[in-house]
Structures are given as C-alpha cells and as structure tokens.
Amino acid sequence: MLTKPQLLQAYTTMRTIREFEERLHTEFASGDIPGFVHLYAGEEAAATGVCMHLGDHDCIASTHRGHGHCIAKGMDVHAMMAEIWGKRTGVCHGKGGSMHVADLSIGMMGANGIVGGGGPLICGAALAAKRKGNKGVGVCFFGDGASNQGAIFEAMNLASVWQLPAIFVAENNGYAEATSSTWSVAGGSIADRASGCGMPGVQVDGFDFFAVYEAAGTAIRRAREGGGPSLIEVKFMRFFGHFEGDQQTYRAPGEVQKLRETSDCLRQFAARVTKSGEITWAELEQRDREARALIDEAVRRAKADPKPAAADLLTDVYVSY
Amino acid sequence: MARKITFRQAIHEALVQEMTRDPTVIVMGEDNAGGMGAPGEQDAWGGVLGVTKGLYHQFPGRVLDTPISEAAFIGAAIGAAACGLRPVAELMFIDFMGVCLDQILNQAAKFKYMFGGKAKTPVVIRTMIGAGLRAAAQHSQCLYSLFTHVPGLKVVIPSTPYDAKGLLIESIRDNDPVIFCEHKLLYGLEGDVPEESYIVPFGEASVVREGDDVTVVALARMVHFAQQAADALQRKGIHCEVIDPRTTSPLDEDTILESVEKTGRLVVVDESNPRCSMASDIAGLVAQRAFKALKAPIEQVTAPHTPAPFSDVLEDLYVPSPAKIEAAVTRVREYR
Numbered sequence: 001m002l003t004k005p006q007l008l009q010a011y012t013t014m015r016t017i018r019e020f021e022e023r024l025h026t027e028f029a030s031g032d033i034p035g036f037v038h039l040y041a042g043e044e045a046a047a048t049g050v051c052m053h054l055g056d057h058d059c060i061a062s063t064h065r066g067h068g069h070c071i072a073k074g075m076d077v078h079a080m081m082a083e084i085w086g087k088r089t090g091v092c093h094g095k096g097g098s099m100h101v102a103d104l105s106i107g108m109m110g111a112n113g114i115v116g117g118g119g120p121l122i123c124g125a126a127l128a129a130k131r132k133g134n135k136g137v138g139v140c141f142f143g144d145g146a147s148n149q150g151a152i153f154e155a156m157n158l159a160s161v162w163q164l165p166a167i168f169v170a171e172n173n174g175y176a177e178a179t180s181s182t183w184s185v186a187g188g189s190i191a192d193r194a195s196g197c198g199m200p201g202v203q204v205d206g207f208d209f210f211a212v213y214e215a216a217g218t219a220i221r222r223a224r225e226g227g228g229p230s231l232i233e234v235k236f237m238r239f240f241g242h243f244e245g246d247q248q249t250y251r252a253p254g255e256v257q258k259l260r261e262t263s264d265c266l267r268q269f270a271a272r273v274t275k276s277g278e279i280t281w282a283e284l285e286q287r288d289r290e291a292r293a294l295i296d297e298a299v300r301r302a303k304a305d306p307k308p309a310a311a312d313l314l315t316d317v318y319v320s321y
Numbered sequence: 322m323a324r325k326i327t328f329r330q331a332i333h334e335a336l337v338q339e340m341t342r343d344p345t346v347i348v349m350g351e352d353n354a355g356g357m358g359a360p361g362e363q364d365a366w367g368g369v370l371g372v373t374k375g376l377y378h379q380f381p382g383r384v385l386d387t388p389i390s391e392a393a394f395i396g397a398a399i400g401a402a403a404c405g406l407r408p409v410a411e412l413m414f415i416d417f418m419g420v421c422l423d424q425i426l427n428q429a430a431k432f433k434y435m436f437g438g439k440a441k442t443p444v445v446i447r448t449m450i451g452a453g454l455r456a457a458a459q460h461s462q463c464l465y466s467l468f469t470h471v472p473g474l475k476v477v478i479p480s481t482p483y484d485a486k487g488l489l490i491e492s493i494r495d496n497d498p499v500i501f502c503e504h505k506l507l508y509g510l511e512g513d514v515p516e517e518s519y520i521v522p523f524g525e526a527s528v529v530r531e532g533d534d535v536t537v538v539a540l541a542r543m544v545h546f547a548q549q550a551a552d553a554l555q556r557k558g559i560h561c562e563v564i565d566p567r568t569t570s571p572l573d574e575d576t577i578l579e580s581v582e583k584t585g586r587l588v589v590v591d592e593s594n595p596r597c598s599m600a601s602d603i604a605g606l607v608a609q610r611a612f613k614a615l616k617a618p619i620e621q622v623t624a625p626h627t628p629a630p631f632s633d634v635l636e637d638l639y640v641p642s643p644a645k646i647e648a649a650v651t652r653v654r655e656y657r
Binding site: 061090093094095097100102103104105113120121122124127128129131132138150151154155158161162315317320 | 436438
C-alpha cells in the first residue's frame with residue numbers, strides 16, 4: 001500500500017512530466033527550440049511507477065523519448081529545460097540536448113539517440129552494482145522499436161547468463177516512429193520474449209500507475225535479492241507524434257483525442273485516489289498549480305540563460321589528453 | 322629487473338599487476354577463462370590465444386566469460402566503466418567491431434562530451450589486429466584508423482613486449498575509453514620487460530632507430546619490417562630514422578615533424594588499407610606542417626585497397642614487406 005505522501009509524490013511526478021511535455025509542445029511550435037524533441041506525454045505512469053522504487057545508487061538507461069525518465073529519476077527540471085534550449089546552464093552544458101540528457105550523479109545514464117543503445121549499458125551498470133554489493137539495480141527503458149534491436153536481445157540474454165540485477169522495461173507506446181508495433185513486433189508480445197532469455201516477463205496497462213508500480217516493485221525486489229533480471233512490457237499509446245512536427249497521418253482519426261479522454265494515467269490516478277478518499281481534489285489541484293509554476297519558472301530561466309561560449313566547443317572530449 | 326618475456330606474457334603481466342593493485346579492474350570476453358557450463362576444465366583456454374590464462378582462478382569473480390554477444394558485453398563493459406569499474410574487455414578480433422560498433426562509437430566515445438564533461442568511461446577494449454595468419458578477410462584487418470578518426474577514443478598500438486606492458490597499464494589507469502590493438506603475429510615476440518609495474522605514456526612516439534637520411538614511421542608489426550629494411554639499407558649507406566608512434570590517438574606529431582625537419586624525406590608504413598589510413602593521415606600532417614623541409618614526395622607503404630585475401634601467395638603480397646619498404650625508402654632517397 002502506498003502512503004499518502006507516496007501517492008502525492010507519484011501524482012506530482014506524473015503531473016510535472018505532463019506539464020513539461022505539454023509546454024515543450026507549445027514552445028517547439030514557436031520555433032525557439034533547436035533540434036529534435038520526442039515527447040513522453042501519455043506515458044508518465046511508466047517512468048514514475050518504476051522510478052518510485054529507485055534511489056541514487058540505482059541506474060536507469062533511457063531512450064530518445066527520455067524527459068519523463070529524467071524527471072522521474074530526480075533530474076533538476078530547470079537544468080533539463082536549459083539543456084533542451086541548448087544553454088550553458090543545461091545539465092550537459094548544452095552539449096547533449098534532448099536526446100542525450102544525462103546525470104550520472106543520480107544514476108541517470110542518459111537519454112539515448114540510438115534505439116536499443118541502453119540495453120548493453122544497463123548490463124554494465126547492473127554488473128557494477130553486483131560487484132560493489134550495494135543492492136543497486138539497473139533499469140533499461142526501451143521502446144517497442146528497440147524491442148526488435150539485436151542489442152536488446154543480446155542484453156537480455158547476457159543479463160540472464162550473468163544473473164544481473166537488471167530490469168528491462170519495454171515501453172510499447174504503439175508506434176516506432178510511424179510504424180505500428182502490431183506490425184513490427186513479431187509474435188505480438190514483447191513480454192513473451194522474456195521466456196526465451198530465461199527471465200519472467202509480464203505485460204501491464206501503462207495508463208495504470210498502480211499496475212506499473214506493482215509490477216516494477218516485484219521485478220526490482222527480485223533483482224535486489226539476487227533473483228536476476230526481469231522484463232516488463234508496459235502497454236499504452238503516446239499522446240504526441242514521434243517527434244515534434246510529426247503530422248501523425250498514420251494514426252486513426254480522433255485516436256489521440258479519445259486516448260486523452262479515456263486513457264489518461266493522470267485522470268485515472270486522480271479518479272481512483274479521490275474516490276477512495278485518500279486524497280482530495282483540492283490537494284491534487286494544488287499539485288497541478290505547483291507543477292505549472294515549476295515549469296513556468298524553468299522555461300523562463302532557460303530562455304534567459306546564456307548560450308555556451310565558443311571555447312566550450314573544444315572542451316570535454318577526453319578526461320585527459 | 323628486466324628479463325626477456327613474450328608480448329603475450331607482457332600483456333598477461335600487466336593485467337595481473339593492475340588487477341592486484343586495483344580491485345575495480347575486471348576482465349571480460351569470450352572464453353577469457355573458457356569452459357563455462359562445459360563438463361571439463363574451467364579456465365580451459367584463457368582467451369583464444371591464452372593471454373588471460375590463469376586469471377580466472379587468481380582473481381575469483383573478476384574474470385567474466387561472455388556469450389558470443391559482442392554488442393552486449395562490450396556495451397556492458399562501457400556501462401560498468403561509467404558506473405565505477407575499470408573493465409578490460411577482450412574483443413577477440415578487431416574485425417568483430419562490426420557487431421558492436423554502436424556501443425563504442427555512439428556510447429563510450431561520446432559520454433564525456435555529450436554529458437557536458439560529467440562522465441568518465443575508463444574502459445579498455447583489447448583486440449587483435451593484423452594479417453599474416455591466413456585468416457582472410459574477416460579476421461585480418463587493422464582498422465585502428467577507423468577508431469583514431471573518432472573523438473573521445475584513445476588508440477594504442479604496441480609493437481614490443483615492453484611497450485605492450487607499459488601501455489596496457491597506462492590504458493587501464495586512463496579515464497577515457499581505449500582501443501588497445503594487439504597484432505596477432507607479435508604475441509610470440511620476446512623482449513626485455515621489467516618485472517615491476519611501469520607505464521608508457523600516451524602520445525609519446527618511440528624513436529626506435531636514429532638516422533639522418535629518411536624518416537620511416539611505422540606501426541605494430543610494421544615497425545619490425547621497417548627495422549629489417551633499415552638494416553639492409555644501412556649496408557648500402559642509407560640511414561633511416563624509424564619512428565613508432567605507439568598511440569595514434571593521441572598522436573605524437575612533434576617527434577614525426579622534428580624527424581622530417583632533419584631528414585626531409587618520409588615513408589609511412591601502415592598495414593591497413595590505404596584510403597583514410599594512418600599512412601594518409603601522417604602524410605597529410607607532414608605535407609602541411611613540414612612542407613618546406615620535404616625534399617621528396619612522401620611515400621606510403623600500405624596494404625592495397627582490397628580485403629585481406631586467404632591464399633598464402635596473395636596474403637604475402639597484401640601485407641607490406643621489408644622489400645617494399647626498402648624500395649620506397651630508396652625512391653625517396655634518390656628523388657631529385
């Protein structure tokens with residue numbers, strides 16, 4: 001059972017991610033944000049439900065759609081925003097951007113511009129935790145697209161062979177770019193692929209925070225206790241396109257509108273906790289206002305922050321040379 | 322105390338000494354022990370060429386055999402490095418980079434820069450290079466120029482047992498990803514190696530032979546071929562200065578340029594294919610930065626622009642030979 005502070009934390013994290021992404025959607029349209037931006041709106045329950053179980057000694061590997069994982073893992077929201085604006089104050093000093101935002105000090109090993117790139121890396125993080133004996137785990141978030149990459153298959157096999165404290169979280173959001181996962185994932189189930197690698201695999205409703213939280217808890221406990229890796233397939237649909245600017249003509253008419261009305265993790269969460277009487281609507285609305293204010297401030301500061309200096313181009317290539 | 326040991330023993334000794342010194346150093350690769358899950362001996366192989374033999378029992382839990390799954394375990398080594406270990410991963414043949422290049426090119430090499438300087442990735446990838454074993458196209462390449470091209474990777478190419486030990490220790494202690502290239506025909510080479518631990522710093526070329534007439538820059542096995550050619554040329558009164566850069570990233574440009582300032586003539590010997598190679602890179606460097614000193618066109622002695630062939634007659638033609646080096650030196654020496 002989640003305590004009231006935990007429930008509020010979960011809601012706040014999901015709301016912060018949603019505000020962050022909705023705001024980026026608006027800001028991107030103004031032409032201010034450079035490069036490619038892939039939004040996580042609709043998927044908040046996955047990052048939140050998993051990362052609620054993690055501490056700084058646990059590592060996550062993320063994807064090109066990584067903002068939600070960053071926020072759920074505790075990354076500073078202004079430093080993220082500044083990074084996405086390409087500012088020197090960004091968490092990566094403006095050298096990484098949306099697709100490579102990382103903060104190793106909190107175990108966030110990076111969004112990743114390479115689909116499936118995080119699988120092998122998280123095996124290494126889990127191996128390091130195992131060697132250190134600190135009960136840490138590694139969580140690899142990857143998408144339905146990455147589920148078909150060799151690196152993910154290889155990583156799951158290695159994690160099982162080495163009995164690593166690793167959790168593979170497949171975020172099946174319906175589409176890899178413009179291709180439906182119902183077409184690209186042979187066999188139809190990513191979760192079923194776990195059995196081929198000798199690990200448990202479960203499928204959960206990704207719009208249901210509680211379902212994700214419970215499945216992640218089981219897998220993470222198992223990993224911490226030396227039981228080895230697990231796979232969780234989280235099923236949902238993203239609310240925006242593959243990247244900002246995607247016209248999404250591959251989607252059904254009205255698809256997103258319907259999702260927002262019937263399958264929104266935040267709405268489902270709010271309905272459940274208010275109905276049970278654990279939290280009041282007023283308490284949630286206060287969290288909504290706080291999240292909005294946090295994002296407003298992050299955007300305001302990011303816009304005003306300085307760009308990198310020309311000399312920054314040539315630094316940080318090597319630790320020593 | 323120096324004594325004669327082989328290139329293979331020198332690498333083994335470097336691993337033993339660093340694993341003893343630093344408990345975060347681990348070793349992983351295909352059959353680095355050998356025999357996992359099989360009914361016979363554990364530590365059956367010690368790597369395909371026996372370099373890691375014995376480490377498995379000497380350092381329990383720190384020698385990890387892997388499935389034949391390079392993308393996974395090279396990436397795992399990189400991820401573990403980012404999380405505080407110092408893995409030495411063995412990629413059996415550099416040719417196999419093809420199946421795990423993303424983890425090296427887009428992950429390890431980029432972390433430091435794209436994370437705003439806030440990452441270190443102290444991973445060493447040991448890998449075999451070179452032709453000469455009749456191993457043909459997929460087990461004979463050099464490819465070090467490919468990694469030299471990539472910012473964020475350091476590339477190390479020892480040619481002697483002494484350098485192999487000192488450079489490997491330096492590689493393990495370095496906080497950047499290192500591609501450590503071991504020429505497969507050098508493992509049996511003997512040379513003087515101190516018993517104690519020592520480092521050979523990166524970016525310091527070795528002038529293996531001094532001479533005033535022609536500068537010969539060579540890497541890995543080609544250093545020895547250049548020496549053979551220089552011996553023959555010396556009998557004809559031509560004195561070569563043979564330089565082994567030892568690391569191509571960083572590259573000791575000054576030693577090469579100073580030598581060409583003295584000799585005015587340059588031959589670069591590189592077992593790789595010629596296009597975008599270390600030969601063309603060093604030739605370009607000298608053409609730009611020592612143009613006035615040059616008395617003759619730069620010669621490049623390389624493999625041809627073909628895959629490595631299988632048949633012995635073809636492979637012997639493919640690999641640069643002492644005779645070809647001698648001919649190139651003679652051409653630049655006689656150029657008027």
